[in-house]
Every structure is written in C-alpha cells, then in structure tokens.
Amino acid sequence: MSLTDQLMTDLKSAMKSHDKTALSVIRMLKSALMNKKIELGHDLNAEEENQVVVSQMKQQKDSLAEFEKADRGDLVADAKEQIKVLSQYMPQQLSETEVQQIVQQTADKVGATSKADFGKLMKAVMSQVKGKADGTLVNRMVKDLLQ
Missing domain, CATH: 1.10.10.410 (Arc Repressor Mutant, subunit A)
Incomplete structure (x- = not known):
C-alpha cells in the first residue's frame, strides 16, 4: 500500500474516531505531499514520499525544541502528540x-x-x-x- 493510500485510510479512521491530533497531522502530511508533487511536476515515488515525511518530522522536532526553550508546556504536549502520529509514517530508521x-x-x-x-x-x-x-x-x- 502506498503512503497516499495509507494516509487516506488513516484519515477516514481518524475522522470516525474524532482524533483531532491525528486528523491534523494526516492533513498536514497530505498537503506537504501534494505540494511536493506540484513542485516536482510528477507523481512521487516512495523515496520522495519518505523525504517529505522526514522533512515534516524534522520541522515538528524543531518546533518542539523551540516550545521547550520558550517553556510553553501546552504547545510541548501538542507537539509530542503530533510527532507520535507522524512517526507512524517514517521510514524504518537505522540503529x-x-x-x-x-x-x-x-x-x-x-x-x-x-x-x-x-x-x-x-x-x-x-x-x-x-x-x-x-x-x-x-x-x-x-x-x-x-x-
């Protein structure tokens, strides 16, 4: 199953379960994938999809670091939840x-x-x-x- 298909399935599941965090992250990821597809002018292959997911994860981790530095506990908790959802779509990491x-x-x-x-x-x-x-x-x- 491609990443796009997986996102659609998970999006429906998140909508049914009223999981706002997952819904938000999946929509953000779908949007980033669509933007990359438009930028490149062709359908994304698996490697390009993985690059988008890695990029989104990096952005979330950078945001988390900034929220922690600013002592914003409310935003830190949200960012951690978003990272948790996003990690499901990350490619297998090396030890x-x-x-x-x-x-x-x-x-x-x-x-x-x-x-x-x-x-x-x-x-x-x-x-x-x-x-x-x-x-x-x-x-x-x-x-x-x-x-």
Whole structure:
C-alpha cells in the first residue's frame, strides 16, 4: 500500500474516531505531499514520499525544541502528540550501531582522519543514510570519530 493510500485510510479512521491530533497531522502530511508533487511536476515515488515525511518530522522536532526553550508546556504536549502520529509514517530508521558502522566504513573509504575532513565525511555519510537516520545523530558520530 502506498503512503497516499495509507494516509487516506488513516484519515477516514481518524475522522470516525474524532482524533483531532491525528486528523491534523494526516492533513498536514497530505498537503506537504501534494505540494511536493506540484513542485516536482510528477507523481512521487516512495523515496520522495519518505523525504517529505522526514522533512515534516524534522520541522515538528524543531518546533518542539523551540516550545521547550520558550517553556510553553501546552504547545510541548501538542507537539509530542503530533510527532507520535507522524512517526507512524517514517521510514524504518537505522540503529545507532548501524549508523556508527556506516560512519566508520565511509571514513575509511574517503580517508577522513581529521576535523578538516568533517564536511567531506558528512556529505558521504548523509548520501548513504538519507531518510534512514537523523542528521544530528550522524553529525555527533562523525564529530566523535574525527576528534
């Protein structure tokens, strides 16, 4: 089942159960997918759909961080609920161990040994784990490796 079909099924289910948070998140995600489809001018493939979901998750996590910084408990709770719903549509994420292995293998492959190679290594690793691992996790592991 494609992501769009899954969203339609879940949208109907959320409407029947009067789940306002799920309804809001699903509508937001459907809208983001439609905007990307219009931007690209063609139907989205699975990878492009996953990129949209990852992008939406990143936005929600950034919002959560800002709400926490501003000490807005009411908005923090809402953002956490939205992240919980959105996480159902995220592509399967790599474990920290798997990411660590990829970072190490890529560092060996590109010859990254010092902090000066940070950008080169990040670019190489992110191209391999795009959508499968959080960028902040990769960033932390690359920094730890290049110390």
